[in-house]
Amino acid sequence: xxxxxxxxxxxxxxxxxxxxxxxxxxxxxxxxxxxxxxxx
Amino acid sequence: xxxxxxxxxxxxxxxxxxxxxxxxxxxxxxxxxxxxxxxxxxxxxxxxxxxxxxxxxxxxxxxxxxxxxxxxxxxxxxxxxxxxxxxxxxxxxxxxxxxxxxxxxxxxxxxxxxxxxxxxxxxxxxxxxxxxxxxxxxxxxxxxxxxxxxxxxxxxxxxxxxxxxxxxxxxxxxxxxxxxxxxxxxxxxxxxxxxxxxxxxxxxxxxxxxxxxxxxxxxxxxxxxxxxxxxx
Numbered sequence: 397x398x399x400x401x402x403x404x405x406x407x408x409x410x411x412x413x414x415x416x417x418x419x420x421x422x423x424x425x426x427x428x429x430x431x432x433x434x435x436x
Numbered sequence: 437x438x439x440x441x442x443x444x445x446x447x448x449x450x451x452x453x454x455x456x457x458x459x460x461x462x463x464x465x466x467x468x469x470x471x472x473x474x475x476x477x478x479x480x481x482x483x484x485x486x487x488x489x490x491x492x493x494x495x496x497x498x499x500x501x502x503x504x505x506x507x508x509x510x511x512x513x514x515x516x517x518x519x520x521x522x523x524x525x526x527x528x529x530x531x532x533x534x535x536x537x538x539x540x541x542x543x544x545x546x547x548x549x550x551x552x553x554x555x556x557x558x559x560x561x562x563x564x565x566x567x568x569x570x571x572x573x574x575x576x577x578x579x580x581x582x583x584x585x586x587x588x589x590x591x592x593x594x595x596x597x598x599x600x601x602x603x604x605x606x607x608x609x610x611x612x613x614x615x616x617x618x619x620x621x622x623x624x625x626x627x628x629x630x631x632x633x634x635x636x637x638x639x640x641x642x643x644x645x646x647x648x649x650x651x652x653x654x655x656x657x658x659x660x661x662x663x664x665x666x667x668x
Contacts, residue, residue, distance in 0.1 A: 404514055420513075425511055426511055428508070429507070429508050430494075431505075432495075432504060432506070436618055
């Protein structure tokens with residue numbers, strides 16, 4: 397396992413399409429791919 | 437799920453036996469909010485979480501100046517891969533790299549256009565322009581983020597002139613930030629974004645702005661005191 401050279405993801409929450417907050421770090425325990433895109 | 441090509445390998449990894457350990461979260465960068473993103477999500481029949489980052493919080497953290505971007509976190513919530521610009525899950529190299537990360541065969545990568553995971557902090561992400569992007573001073577990074585968020589608040593309140601002004605001032609500090617530039621274009625030239633995005637126009641407009649030696653999208657440079665939204 398790697399050491400501490402990898403930074404932790406910031407503890408942030410963003411709203412889903414219905415406005416419900418989603419805390420990204422709640423996905424700990426699983427790998428997570430965040431794909432950032434825009435409608436334009 | 438049935439897909440073809442390299443994307444099928446990623447789908448198999450994500451949703452197959454190995455995928456039981458894996459979930460996708462998609463984060464649209466849409467100042468216009470959930471209602472702008474929802475049609476795309478529904479059309480693509482996405483069945484993983486979609487969140488809205490209307491104030492570009494992650495863009496500010498990672499220094500993203502373009503989209504699309506990819507961020508891979510391991511099971512401990514650590515940043516193992518950041519790819520700024522042209523992130524494509526259908527790209528064979530991207531799929532191979534993600535498979536290596538999922539399988540624990542790679543610690544993370546720093547290839548062209550990617551940010552070393554240990555360097556994931558504001559201002560260090562390389563944009564679509566590759567090494568032509570510049571790291572702006574930290575103080576200016578904060579100003580860019582603040583003006584962008586303020587402009588977003590104006591936009592949501594229906595104050596397009598004020599939004600244009602704040603975003604223009606942000607862009608003046610960070611002229612390679614295409615996220616901000618496109619937001620300005622979207623309110624200055626809505627006919628080029630709705631109902632469909634005219635990508636050819638965007639390339640032409642960028643060429644016009646650069647040829648004119650202008651940082652800002654308006655026909656006239658900003659006055660010392662304010663920037664004016666182009667007249668329709």
